Amino acid sequence: MHTFSRRIPSVVQAGSCRASFHTTVSRSSAKLIDGKAIGATIQAEIKVGVEKLKAEHGVVPGLAVVLVGARKDSQAYVGMKKKACKKAGFLSLETTLPEDASQEELVKVIDAYGADPKCHGILVQLPLPDHIDEEFVLDRISVEKDVDGFHTLNVGRLHKKGKTPPTSIACTPFGCVELLQRSGVEIAGKNAVVVGRSNIVGMPVARLLQDLNATVTVCHSRTADLPAMVKQADIVVAAIGRAEMIVAEWIKPGAVVIDVGINAVDDASAKKGYKLVGDVAFDQVKEVASQITPVPGGVGPMTIAMLLQNTLSRAQASVE
């Protein structure tokens, strides 16, 4: 059973480079947490794991991606997942149903992959069309093949200390924690502030950080003084979905900043007419933080890496 690793922090101490609020301290800008490079490292590790599993057990990890409808963004995500699967040496399975497919048809597809021994992970691309009950569908995926970690049993296992850990941890929060750990950020005993309380990022990342012995505060739209709360954090995880909302003066000097946001903002100079930015005003915050993820190229590439990791782990568990 793979859970996220609990590495002992090594070199960089969060907050080791501090500037008092009222004095000016000359310092260089933050170290970049390069999600693209770290994601590539993880993908290379996964490839080794795949080869070992194949050599020792004749098993190739199989990931099934199920898409309902023809949303352009969903098609793009599915395309990226398929590509990453192939690169890692996985078996890539795919089913696309029309926008008006019934829930019963979708359930049939899920059940078929559930019964297929070549398939170790099932991912239903979200969002689903309105006529389909998302919760029912996600809970229909066998918990053994729930590589998104969204099954209610996996949410329960994540949020309690029990004998049985989740079979998978949701990919984006898992990726955030991997970024911190692989960047040598000390988590235990640090104050972490998570901005946003969604099921898929805010809540699970708060739980993971707490499990690593951070003191975690979850902030949200009703938080009374968000800048003051964020200012206390040694580690900030921004997952609100509001472009560049978190500015430099909210950040404690030396803090580590993980930006989960991906927001499209108008940009006449860009070929597509827009550019992607995070929830953090990167250019100014990088002057205060000790480490920071860029957008794009931070958390984004980690989500796919952790999806592959989850699928490999399920394939490994299938031969245990």
Added chain:
Amino acid sequence: MHTFSRRIPSVVQAGSCRASFHTTVSRSSAKLIDGKAIGATIQAEIKVGVEKLKAEHGVVPGLAVVLVGARKDSQAYVGMKKKACKKAGFLSLETTLPEDASQEELVKVIDAYGADPKCHGILVQLPLPDHIDEEFVLDRISVEKDVDGFHTLNVGRLHKKGKTPPTSIACTPFGCVELLQRSGVEIAGKNAVVVGRSNIVGMPVARLLQDLNATVTVCHSRTADLPAMVKQADIVVAAIGRAEMIVAEWIKPGAVVIDVGINAVDDASAKKGYKLVGDVAFDQVKEVASQITPVPGGVGPMTIAMLLQNTLSRAQASVE
């Protein structure tokens, strides 16, 4: 489906009576949050609900309590639960197994109550003897009859925002939130600090407070500066199990303090040779807080009231 009520706060505003740290403001000591009285009110409400259910549907709520072994404290708790059941007009069912009963025997009892239409709630008294797998046993209880809210599915449902709320919320955290709401404490937008991160109190109470729009920080043994964290709280929930650990100088003037701890400390003047105290140094903290629960007579009586509430809710759900 009953979930905990979301009352609009009325009279008392948390923190409305503040004293600055450096000035002396004359103020009277905190208002007592009387769990015994509030618990009695809830039990009276439950009795009305029971009579209505009986009159309209001929259904009497049934609670089965299962005890393994002969621990004195467990026997006392079971006795209190049985007594409360009878007083509320419930059907009280009980099975006691010997300390060396096998897990299979226990599972048989649980399954029999699961199949019994007269039984709407099943409670397995914890702790179980070491040879029994607690997690397996708690997940064996049908989620429909899980009046302790400890089933992994209920934990998952509590910790995500989904279509399906938990069938029951764990009694002690549920009781803490009821105490706050029935004492007119404003929760939304307030800073809440939960000290302790257990499955049965800290984690669920943090989630409930967040669901009511508090900004919640969970502190624990690895928190770097616990006094400073607690000092920021408008609402403090103490659930650490250390006698009188939280002292007056940790408390923000005007804060509301909920003390979940029940610790036995030596007391030569007491008949039994000990007295029960909370995690909060009550005598001094009551001089700083605006409202506070005593120990005993605070959270304790609420736990049983919420157990009855959960059982009534399950009985009501059985006729829907």
